Amino acid sequence: MDLSSIAVTRLKGVGPKQAEKLKRLKIASLQDVLFHLPLRYQDRTRVIAIGNLATGLEALTSGVVVSCEQLYRGRRSLQCIIEDRDGSQLSLRFFHFNQKQQQMLRVGSRVRCFGEVRRGPRQLEMVHPEFQIIAANVDPSVALEGESSLTPIYPVTEGLHQLSMRKITEAALINLKSADVKELLPDSVNNGVSLKQALMTVHRPQADVDLDALLEGRHPAVQRLVLEELVAHRLSVQQIRNDIKKQTAAVIEPGVASGEATLCEQLLASLPFPLTGAQLRVIDDIKRDLALGNPMLRLVQGDVGSGKTLVAAAAAALAVDAGYQVAVMAPTEILAEQHLLSFSNWFEPLGIKIGWLKGKLGAKQKRDALESIALGQSRIAVGTHALFQQDVLFENLGLTIVDEQHRFGVHQRLSLREKGVEGGLVPHQLTMTATPIPRTLAMTAYADLDCSIIDELPPGRQAITTVAIPNTRRLEIIERVAAAIKEGRQVYWVCTLIEESETLQANAAEDTLVELTEHLPAARVSLVHGRMHASEKEQAMHLFKEHETDLLVATTVIEVGVDVPNASLIIIENAERMGLSQLHQLRGRVGRGSAQSSCVLLYETGLSQRARDRIGTLRETNDGFLIAEKDLELRGAGEVLGTRQTGSAQFKIADLMRDKKLLPQVKEISDEITLHYPQQILPLIGRWLGDESPEYGNV
Ligand code: ADP
Numbered sequence: 050m051d052l053s054s055i056a057v058t059r060l061k062g063v064g065p066k067q068a069e070k071l072k073r074l075k076i077a078s079l080q081d082v083l084f085h086l087p088l089r090y091q092d093r094t095r096v097i098a099i100g101n102l103a104t105g106l107e108a109l110t111s112g113v114v115v116s117c118e119q120l121y122r123g124r125r126s127l128q129c130i131i132e133d134r135d136g137s138q139l140s141l142r143f144f145h146f147n148q149k150q151q152q153m154l155r156v157g158s159r160v161r162c163f164g165e166v167r168r169g170p171r172q173l174e175m176v177h178p179e180f181q182i183i184a185a186n187v188d189p190s191v192a193l194e195g196e197s198s199l200t201p202i203y204p205v206t207e208g209l210h211q212l213s214m215r216k217i218t219e220a221a222l223i224n225l226k227s228a229d230v231k232e233l234l235p236d237s238v239n240n241g242v243s244l245k246q247a248l249m250t251v252h253r254p255q256a257d258v259d260l261d262a263l264l265e266g267r268h269p270a271v272q273r274l275v276l277e278e279l280v281a282h283r284l285s286v287q288q289i290r291n292d293i294k295k296q297t298a299a300v301i302e303p304g305v306a307s308g309e310a311t312l313c314e315q316l317l318a319s320l321p322f323p324l325t326g327a328q329l330r331v332i333d334d335i336k337r338d339l340a341l342g343n344p345m346l347r348l349v350q351g352d353v354g355s356g357k358t359l360v361a362a363a364a365a366a367l368a369v370d371a372g373y374q375v376a377v378m379a380p381t382e383i384l385a386e387q388h389l390l391s392f393s394n395w396f397e398p399l400g401i402k403i404g405w406l407k408g409k410l411g412a413k414q415k416r417d418a419l420e421s422i423a424l425g426q427s428r429i430a431v432g433t434h435a436l437f438q439q440d441v442l443f444e445n446l447g448l449t450i451v452d453e454q455h456r457f458g459v460h461q462r463l464s465l466r467e468k469g470v471e472g473g474l475v476p477h478q479l480t481m482t483a484t485p486i487p488r489t490l491a492m493t494a495y496a497d498l499d500c501s502i503i504d505e506l507p508p509g510r511q512a513i514t515t516v517a518i519p520n521t522r523r524l525e526i527i528e529r530v531a532a533a534i535k536e537g538r539q540v541y542w543v544c545t546l547i548e549e550s551e552t553l554q555a556n557a558a559e560d561t562l563v564e565l566t567e568h569l570p571a572a573r574v575s576l577v578h579g580r581m582h583a584s585e586k587e588q589a590m591h592l593f594k595e596h597e598t599d600l601l602v603a604t605t606v607i608e609v610g611v612d613v614p615n616a617s618l619i620i621i622e623n624a625e626r627m628g629l630s631q632l633h634q635l636r637g638r639v640g641r642g643s644a645q646s647s648c649v650l651l652y653e654t655g656l657s658q659r660a661r662d663r664i665g666t667l668r669e670t671n672d673g674f675l676i677a678e679k680d681l682e683l684r685g686a687g688e689v690l691g692t693r694q695t696g697s698a699q700f701k702i703a704d705l706m707r708d709k710k711l712l713p714q715v716k717e718i719s720d721e722i723t724l725h726y727p728q729q730i731l732p733l734i735g736r737w738l739g740d741e742s743p744e745y746g747n748v
Pocket residue numbers: 322323324325328351352353354355356357358359483507508610612614641
């Protein structure tokens with residue numbers, strides 16, 4: 050029986066409504082349920098004595114209520130103190146509660162509760178624990194009926210709770226007992242655990258399981274699944290790549306032998322500096338790809354400031370010279386605009402017209418831009434995601450250039466690729482990223498992808514000096530800003546907040562602006578944040594670029610790509626809360642000219658060890674590759690690849706950093722399958738990735 054052909058609705062308790070919600074988790078079949086794996090586990094198999102609780106622990110505990118009262122400190126809450134036999138106390142706090150609950154928690158009640166232990170004002174505390182009252186004749190130290198296995202916590206979606214998910218997986222596991230799930234890996238792969246056993250163990254680990262081994266991925270059941278998942282991902286990337294490579298693309302060959310300089314040569318000749326060896330080498334890689342007649346799929350990695358934009362421009366020149374149009378896309382308006390400026394400066398003197406498309410254009414402007422692109426008058430179109438929209442038609446798109454790729458979703462990239470297809474040709478694709486992909490990841494995620502690395506900075510750049518300073522010394526830093534401005538330099542002040550909310554971020558930036566103008570009355574200041582009108586942002590950036598202002602107070606919207614070579618000092622607030630790669634990107638806003646530049650990481654005191662590590666790494670090195678590798682170690686692969694933002698293609702169970710020792714085996718198995726069992730490829734991909742193609746950037 051093929052479990053992938055059995056609909057979830059056949060499971061007990063799953064009706065059409067549930068099925069609809071499950072669909073959001075990409076669960077349609079029984080097999081999908083079985084491969085929807087827990088994120089982590091809770092241990093409700095043991096009752097832990099209050100005296101043995103520690104902060105951060107999620108635990109089941111019990112005690113007798115010794116006090117229960119309503120508090121009114123700012124906000125109404127119910128505080129209930131429970132105590133165990135040896136007098137250890139735990140506070141249970143509720144911000145939402147009703148009379149019945151209050152009644153249940155009266156003094157003398159015996160309570161068993163489960164929750165995360167936090168440090169409270171007086172004693173350890175659980176906020177909104179799950180709780181139940183135990184009858185006097187029940188021994189509270191015995192775990193609840195039916196909790197002989199660890200409690201799995203699943204990825205869920207709105208309206209579908211853990212409890213339902215547990216019931217659904219329970220039902221699927223009962224089916225699995227009598228049915229069999231197809232083994233898709235070759236027989237040679239055998240680590241002593243069958244796929245069926247592995248699934249049983251991971252969904253319902255028995256209380257005696259080696260939990261550490263399970264959580265750290267050392268458990269054979271986990272390894273069995275990880276191996277299969279990584280193989281499926283690798284095969285999928287290869288598959289997509291092969292499909293694309295089979296298609297036909299424009300043959301773009303440099304310069305006819307007319308004796309005249311090609312457009313690319315003219316472009317390079319017009320620059321006030323020679324290209325670096327690394328830039329020239331990467332342009333050669335691109336030239337070779339473009340001449341082949343199959344779509345190029347090249348990823349250019351280069352640290353911040355390595356000069357990727359010019360490489361992109363050279364590629365564009367090659368395509369334009371051969372009679373094709375080029376689309377240049379950036380993830381933010383500020384960045385797109387900057388590309389527009391660079392490309393206009395470089396190409397317009399050579400007689401090449403640049404089109405401009407962004408989200409909010411006036412109706413007439415938009416119509417004109419679209420028309421000019423459709424008629425082929427604009428040879429190069431620069432823009433944001435607006436370039437992806439359906440009403441954008443090219444006359445003959447031959448090359449798309451995507452900057453800072455990890456911010457775009459796979460569908461957007463694919464839809465742009467389709468734009469060239471009308472003429473039967475698939476556009477070449479060049480992707481540029483300043484977040485280098487660590488070698489570890491490159492091995493699997495970018496299986497066999499064509500990569501070029503700009504591993505050299507333009508000459509004359511000085512390493513940026515990075516210092517970490519506690520926020521208590523803020524005034525000193527403000528003085529430093531004043532000094533830099535006095536020397537004719539420009540300064541960035543970046544306000545960061547952990548909250549996603551753009552409003553909060555904007556407020557923080559506005560407050561800082563007020564504070565800084567108070568202390569720096571002579572400075573000319575600009576403000577840029579996400580809540581501002583596009584035209585206001587443009588205006589502020591423009592003023593800063595033209596050195597009409599000295600200080601730019603901004604949120605992290607300026608993270609990528611902004612280029613103002615005269616800026617030599619950047620202050621980053623709350624640096625302790627930010628990821629390494631993001632800090633490195635922000636820091637890369639300075640050190641772009643020949644002046645000695647500095648980066649000040651302001652932090653709140655009381656740094657965690659991890660924050661200390663991150664800041665230490667940044668102070669020690671300016672090498673984006675080292676930083677990316679370290680970032681991966683500290684954060685895990687999903688975040689480094691930027692999949693958290695786009696929300697897809699996270700691994701269900703694998704963790705590239707944790708499991709990297711499996712990678713050579715993954716490659717071997719994938720090759721064996723491709724060679725001897727190609728019929729397994731699609732079932733494997735389907736099982737682990739569904740219809741989604743992986744979110745791996747340049748595929
Ligand atoms: P990134 O790789 O971060 O996108 P940019 O393309 O924005 O870098 O280039 C950073 C700065 O370096 C720009 O001001 C650009 O004009 C300059 N630049 C690029 N290539 C060279 C070079 N070969 N020599 C000197 N300056 C260069």
